[in-house]
Amino acid sequence: MHGTRVHDTQQPVISVRNLWKVFGPKAARVPVSAELRELSRRELLDRTSCTAAVRDIEFDVAPGEVFVVMGLSGSGKSTLVRCLTRLIEPTAGEVIFEGEDILNADEKRLRELRRRKFSMVFQHFGLLPHRCVVDNVAYGLEIRGVGKAERAKRAGEVIELVGLGGYEKAYPDQLSGGMQQRVGLARALAGDPDVLLFDEPFSALDPLIRRDMQSEICRLHREVGKTMVFITHDLAEALKVGDRILIMRDGALVQIGTGDELVAAPADDYVRDFVRDVPKSHVLTLKWIMRPKRDDDPLDGPELGPDVVVREATRSVLAAEKPVKVVKDGELLGIVGDEEILSIIAESGS
Ligand SMILES: Nc1ncnc2c1ncn2[C@@H]1O[C@H](COP(=O)(O)OP(=O)(O)O)[C@@H](O)[C@H]1O
Ligand SMILES: [Mg+2]
Numbered sequence: 001m002h003g004t005r006v007h008d009t010q011q012p013v014i015s016v017r018n019l020w021k022v023f024g025p026k027a028a029r030v031p032v033s034a035e036l037r038e039l040s041r042r043e044l045l046d047r048t049s050c051t052a053a054v055r056d057i058e059f060d061v062a063p064g065e066v067f068v069v070m071g072l073s074g075s076g077k078s079t080l081v082r083c084l085t086r087l088i089e090p091t092a093g094e095v096i097f098e099g100e101d102i103l104n105a106d107e108k109r110l111r112e113l114r115r116r117k118f119s120m121v122f123q124h125f126g127l128l129p130h131r132c133v134v135d136n137v138a139y140g141l142e143i144r145g146v147g148k149a150e151r152a153k154r155a156g157e158v159i160e161l162v163g164l165g166g167y168e169k170a171y172p173d174q175l176s177g178g179m180q181q182r183v184g185l186a187r188a189l190a191g192d193p194d195v196l197l198f199d200e201p202f203s204a205l206d207p208l209i210r211r212d213m214q215s216e217i218c219r220l221h222r223e224v225g226k227t228m229v230f231i232t233h234d235l236a237e238a239l240k241v242g243d244r245i246l247i248m249r250d251g252a253l254v255q256i257g258t259g260d261e262l263v264a265a266p267a268d269d270y271v272r273d274f275v276r277d278v279p280k281s282h283v284l285t286l287k288w289i290m291r292p293k294r295d296d297d298p299l300d301g302p303e304l305g306p307d308v309v310v311r312e313a314t315r316s317v318l319a320a321e322k323p324v325k326v327v328k329d330g331e332l333l334g335i336v337g338d339e340e341i342l343s344i345i346a347e348s349g350s
Contacts, residue, residue, distance in 0.1 A: 011099070012060035013195060013227045014084060019057045019093035021079050021251075024050030031056070031092040041250045053079040054090070055251040061195075066221055066228045068242030070235065070274070076251040077231045081197050084229065085118050086110060098194070115144055119188035120197045123204050125180045127172040127187075133159065134168040137186045144191070158186040161220065178209035182216070189224070198230045202237070214240045235274050239283060247271055264288040280347050281310040289344050290326045290334030297335055303327045304336070310344050317341045 020031040030036045053076040061067040069077050082088035095102045138155040162182040202210045238245045239259040247254045255267035263283045266272040287306035301322035317324050323337035
């Protein structure tokens with residue numbers, strides 16, 4: 001979904017600054033203590049009985065972006081995403097949503113934001129068992145006081161959008177896991193929120209269904225273009241749906257980047273472990289494998305852009321008589337020949 005990446009000049013939808021969530025007694029003293037802030041998870045627990053589930057996290061989510069948060073189980077992903085809407089109360093920091101500091105919002109404003117601006121999709125679908133699909137999907141609208149005809153119309157639209165047309169009158173227990181999660185998606189979309197938040201929505205699904213649902217998210221994102229924050233512990237999923245990926249470990253931010261940045265330049269061994277098995281040619285782009293031009297390089301080879309994925313370029317590079325020039329805005333950035341392509345393919349194991 002890299003084509004949908006947004007420009008730096010746009011105001012972020014969500015800005016998170018110095019965000020902390022500490023669980024335990026007198027949690028608030030941890031972020032303000034120069035000494036306690038620096039302790040490892042274990043030391044902090046031993047000394048204070050506190051767990052810093054989110055430690056000094058900072059990031060921006062741009063309009064229309066799919067922003068993925070990834071990390072091993074227990075790294076703080078769920079806590080972080082719940083802090084964004086104050087389903088969990090942050091201990092310190094700022095969460096700015098569309099210019100408004102959410103940590104200053106009163107109860108009434110928070111309820112309004114949660115109803116109108118955010119929607120959350122969880123791993124466990126949380127459908128109401130005694131309500132049929134259309135009534136589950138329309139539930140949020142009903143709470144908002146939207147009239148019956150209007151509700152039915154909107155629910156019908158989003159049910160079509162998620163590919164559940166024909167199942168309006170079915171009950172949750174008549175549907176497969178994948179279809180139930182589609183209902184969850186439709187329900188989240190029904191209120192036309194500004195941001196969709198997903199907490200490992202597909203982790204309980206079978207691998208094949210899971211792949212379908214990932215494609216479904218990509219398609220939905222193309223069609224409705226919503227800003228999404230998507231949590232997963234699965235790198236393949238992160239690479240498939242995400243424009244950018246934030247990697248967390250023990251509550252802290254380890255690296256933020258696009259998939260190709262993480263694969264090409266992992267910040268440390270934790271990230272390297274995550275990306276180890278990714279077929280490089282599927283993720284890396286020509287800018288990562290090109291070499292500087294040499295004097296004996298012919299200048300009349302074919303041209304490709306720096307953001308073309310290696311796998312997509314393989315055939316044309318190998319077929320060309322001359323090395324390919326990597327060019328952007330008329331500027332020659334580097335050269336990719338058979339050698340560069342073949343070495344990356346060898347590393348990809350494909
Ligand atoms: N209510 C809570 N009380 C105390 N510790 C918690 C609470 N919720 C989460 N934690 C701890 O915070 C850390 C991060 O948890 P969580 O955000 O659920 O991680 P993830 O979603 O990445 O698996 C874990 O060590 C977890 O045990
Ligand atoms: Mg979690």
